[in-house]
Amino acid sequence: MLSFTFLKYMDVAPRISGLLSQRKCSGLPSRCASMFRVPFTADRYNVRRRDYAKLSEDDLRVFRDIVGDSGVVTGPEDLEFYNVDWLRICRGQSTVALRPKTTQQLSDILKHCNTRKLAVCPQGGNTGLVGGSVPVFDEVVLSLNLMNHIESLDTVSGTLISQAGAVLETLENYASERGRVVPLDLGAKGSCQIGGNVATNAGGLRFLRYGSLHSNVLGLETVLADGTILPFGTNMRKDNTGYHLHHSFIGSEGTLGVITQVALLCPPKPSSVSLCFLGLNSFEDVLKCYDETSKALTDILSAFEFLDTECYTTSYQEHNVSPPLKPFPFYVMIEVSGWNAEGDTNRVSSLVETLMNKNLVIHGTIVNEPSHMLSLWKIREGVAEALTRRGYVYKYDLSIPKREMYNLVEDVRKRMGSSVESCSGYGHLGDNNLHLNIVTKDYYPEVTKQLEPYIFEWTRKHKGSVSAEHGLGFKKRNVMQYSQSPQAIKLMQRMKELYDPNGILNPYKVLPDSFPS
């Protein structure tokens, strides 16, 4: 079997035990937090405040009447948590964060803000990667943190009902205990919230198996800018009674309404899961490996991820753990989930043997003990944080046809040469989703000018998307036109005017600063 090490149930866990915990509610990558103060978004990116009202003492009195003293956060240190994003790239200047507990309280807040023309920034777990979840100026932060009650899970239909502020990992455990699986898995699951996930149409690791949130969200309770509560519809899997309004909030990033409750379809929990971590010599081999895998494991494949050597090395070095495999140009993670432990294991083993015989895979490991799988997953999930520890990260989250995907990384690497610390790629190959990351010691606007619009034009040329799963938020709001037609952008603008005529909801996000005429 060549040099392949077939380490079933191998003891990887202790070697990776020092690995980061998932993004926690502090919202601050651990090492960076103390290193520097994040500049104001408005200054760093040169943004002009729009014509909203300014918060007054009267407003604060109204808010205290609605949510009580404890629901109104005004201390500067406490506000740091709400003003700075997880990547520590964006900083707002809000002087108040509100923490309603009920939909009615949230509605009352919005009604007041809309009447007063106070801008509002809805916020979930604040783990977004495009600056969409923090204010840009002095928007009122509307935190969903206290709206985290899980209502029910119908184990016959699989319908989970929860308030929007429930943390994804908490939901996952709740569903798992009841024989179901949440059809969404993210590195940020320890602190991201289901409402924020839906608002950004988060993708993640299980997308390949369960599809997007448009597939799995059966209904939403939302509150419009003027305080109108749109209650749940029927939450039945099939309901064709008029326009399917809840889909308009999926991926709207809090600019059309605030999601307060979610009805989510949770599929039955597979009884058997296995994970391969494989080393390969080239991206060409990664593609061939995907072709073989998708044919052999179609029905049980639940993830197909790749990392280049830069991502892999940075992750294990920054998290101070021993690497599970020796250095290779590329790594692939293949996860299968099914209901036939023995049969599935045999199919995976047989596939890996085939891949080795074809010299596509050189070295690797297969594990199926949960803690071992978790440890391997953390290398993949730890990449984003590890890169932020090396400096300022220029992040690009792109959909590009598989065959072209890594050419972009190589083109950018060549283009930037030694002017950057690193240029690396990883992502959800099965979904055509590349995460391209360029790191410099600090933020340099001239590096951005070298990268943009080059990367966006490259992506458009290959008919890809300039935001696959992160959304546009603040940082990508002005690149929409690389993936959307002027006609579509114009209609989006009119939708925004319909749902939020005063434009109070999450301003400076999603829609471009200037609209096509």
Next chain:
Amino acid sequence: MLSFTFLKYMDVAPRISGLLSQRKCSGLPSRCASMFRVPFTADRYNVRRRDYAKLSEDDLRVFRDIVGDSGVVTGPEDLEFYNVDWLRICRGQSTVALRPKTTQQLSDILKHCNTRKLAVCPQGGNTGLVGGSVPVFDEVVLSLNLMNHIESLDTVSGTLISQAGAVLETLENYASERGRVVPLDLGAKGSCQIGGNVATNAGGLRFLRYGSLHSNVLGLETVLADGTILPFGTNMRKDNTGYHLHHSFIGSEGTLGVITQVALLCPPKPSSVSLCFLGLNSFEDVLKCYDETSKALTDILSAFEFLDTECYTTSYQEHNVSPPLKPFPFYVMIEVSGWNAEGDTNRVSSLVETLMNKNLVIHGTIVNEPSHMLSLWKIREGVAEALTRRGYVYKYDLSIPKREMYNLVEDVRKRMGSSVESCSGYGHLGDNNLHLNIVTKDYYPEVTKQLEPYIFEWTRKHKGSVSAEHGLGFKKRNVMQYSQSPQAIKLMQRMKELYDPNGILNPYKVLPDSFPS
């Protein structure tokens, strides 16, 4: 094995050979066509024409300039095809049907109609069951029949690109030849069109496996009422660049825009399919059978349908075929699809044996030869047409929690007594979708009054949907409020005004005649 007949590869095909062909483009159930003239919808249902312009000779000249003489249908006999729905319940009074070949032609037509305030009825295969696809008065019929070019299928990503007028069955064959499956299967597939399917968010037999069209439509090209063409976006599986506009057209039944091209995700085609047709003694046993099946076959289950004895008997009698099983109170059809022929077959056999040992299944058959499966499916798919041959059918397409579902059929049967010919139920149990049908010799408004709002109130009480998969169209437009809140209906009305300010697109459909204030 009790009285169970295990007829693998049994010879059912010849016995069912006389069974109906699928709904064909004539749009007329074969026997009924000559039997009676369908009354005008406007007269039968007492509708008032809204204030649209009337078609002039000048309009016809403009249309001929756009689509040529052959694209403009004005002969009264030819128009019958466009004015009468498949159920022969609705009849419009249109004096022109237009058959564009390109998106640009269709756009030019709409631009003219919008300027002139001429109402328009977009029409696909005209197989809808709620009168949504035929005009109510003299709307210009905009037929997609000639826009039926299949562009491509990317066998790596599974993305199928097609014009909206392609017939579903043609697409299915096209995909099948390329190792993929269209994630939608309907009894009407021989004449329904993919654009119409998307516009009505059609459900059908594969919903249980592949989910709704919100899961599988990757992108749409659409034309708005004013002629604006909204081109495809990226059609990538992941694209979070702004609002996901194409979802607003899914299920909008041609009232927000006309779908001209579809990008559809086609999953890999399973290599092995089996079908069970089983006889059961009670609906309680049907439910237990579903519980056992969904647990045992979760990963390979692709359909779980039920029929009551009335539906079964009417289908085989009206189509003049020998029944595959003797009379039982209920029948269940279980389809599995996978990639492991032997393993799957063993699991199905084992399940059926369990069901028999528990006395849940009394008699049945398992087939896996394609023509045999097709023959059995035709009994199920032939129910709708068979019932129309018995008289006027009051059709209800409801989502109701499984456990309550058949109670409604029994309640209505009791309520109507001998005043109706029959009251029967069948449907997609796995998706909580009941098709309830009441038949009388002719249309009697007083029967409708006995049935409605009784059935809708019953459904609302059980938190169900009054239109699971058929849409609202003309016939159900005024019952939306049983499944939607006043706030949601109001927002839908405002969406309609945004997308179609002159209200020219498919008037008298979907939205209720009077809106909540």
